[in-house]
Structures are given as C-alpha cells and as structure tokens.
Amino acid sequence: xxxxxxxxxxxxxxxxxxxxxxxxxxxxxxxxxxxxxxxxxxxxxxxxxxxxxxxxxxxxxxxxxxxxxxxxxxxxxxxxxxxxxxxxxxxxxxxxxxxxxxxxxxxxxxxxxxxxxxxxxxxxxxxxxxxxxxxxxxxxxxxxxxxxxxxxxxxxxxxxxxxxxxxxxxxxxxxxxxxxxxxxxxxxxxxxxxxxxxxxxxxxxxxxxxxxxxxxxxxxxxxxx
Numbered sequence: 643x644x645x646x647x648x649x650x651x652x653x654x655x656x657x658x659x660x661x662x663x664x665x666x667x668x669x670x671x672x673x674x675x676x677x678x679x680x681x682x683x684x685x686x687x688x689x690x691x692x693x694x695x696x697x698x699x700x701x702x703x704x705x706x707x708x709x710x711x712x713x714x715x716x717x718x719x720x721x722x723x724x725x726x727x728x729x730x731x732x733x734x735x736x737x738x739x740x741x742x743x744x745x746x747x748x749x750x751x752x753x754x755x756x757x758x759x760x761x762x763x764x765x766x767x768x769x770x771x772x773x774x775x776x777x778x779x780x781x782x783x784x785x786x787x788x789x790x791x792x793x794x795x796x797x798x799x800x801x802x803x804x805x806x807x808x809x810x811x812x813x814x815x816x817x818x819x820x821x822x823x824x825x826x827x828x829x830x831x832x833x834x835x836x837x838x839x840x841x842x843x844x845x846x847x848x849x850x851x852x853x854x855x856x857x858x859x860x861x862x863x864x865x866x867x
Contacts, residue, residue, distance in 0.1 A: 684716055688712065693844075694844050701839070703752075705751070705808070707796065714740055715736060746815060748814050749835060753811060754807050763811055772835065774834070776826060776831065776832070786813070790812040834847045
C-alpha cells in the first residue's frame, strides 16, 4: 500500500506542473493583498546599504534611509490610509512631516556591529561615528543621534534589510548654516553619509534629482507625529 501511495504522489507531482503554474496557484490559494508600488520605488531611490569586512569576517552592516520629502510624503499617506484617516487629517500630518525637513536632514540607520566592545552609537566615545557631506563640499556633524523604534510604514521601506540583530538609530543633521542658508539648496542635491570606524570608513551616496519644496506650517499648529 505504501508503494502505491508513493507512486501516486510522485505521478501527481509530475502532472501538476503541466496543469497549473505554481505562481498562479499561489495567488489564488494564498491571497497576497494589494501591493503599494511606490514602496519599492522609494526603497530603491532612498535606501542605501554599507557592508564592511575584515577579509572574510563581517565588521559592520549599515542600512540608511534618507528621510527626504518624498519619503515623508509616503509615510503620511500610508499612515493615514492604514488607519482610515480622512483627507483633512492626511493633509495636516503630511504638512507636519514636511515641516521637519525645514529643521534638520534626517536618516534612519539600521546598524549591526560585530565588535565585542560595542555598546551603542549614541555613546560619547562610540567606535563608529557619522558625518554628512552635501554637494561634495560641506561637511556636517550630527546634532542628534538616538536609538529609535521604527513605525510600520518606515519598516516596510527597509524590507529584508531589517532584522532583530540590528539597532535602529535616528540621525539628524542641521538643515541650515549659521548664515541662515539651507545646506540643501540645489535642485539636484548630492548627499554622502560617511560611517567611520577605528580602521575603516563606508560611504552611502544619494543623488536623486529635483527635491520637492517643503511646506511651511504655522508654528502655533506645529507638533510632531
């Protein structure tokens, strides 16, 4: 009986591929839901990864998401669509998100550092530090770096880059110089995020194209999402 059963299963396995493709069966039997196309496009444009090795040994992994106006606009829409917010609420949240770009240049960074003495990147004497280069000339030090918890909408942009071994940091750089002029003041900004360790350095670069203008919000109505 066992021999007949195994022979039947084997024959069925040979016949099924000719009857129906696996990817056709997967969508009917395992509904995939509606995918958000913009997510894949934004991840390709604004997500950068740095992998540093010592010969064959992994030293550190960094995945950086530039919180550009496009990314913040995506977040506001997905945040509201996911929760059933109305158009007025969506507009208010989007305005507040875009207003943040008037205060700083921000990045979410996932870090996986393999050194034994590593504690946290926000320590005063952290082994790994960051600085930002704008348009290949201006260097900026971060004004803030802290561990953060990713919202589901941002987590979706990181996709497979995220895992439980990586720590999430929110890194902020100043948006304006002492002269009051914005550091990102061209239609095609070039950003380079430098990750510097004791003996190695990695660089993540962005050159996206025209950047949407930020939306000013009355300070009396301004608050963080």
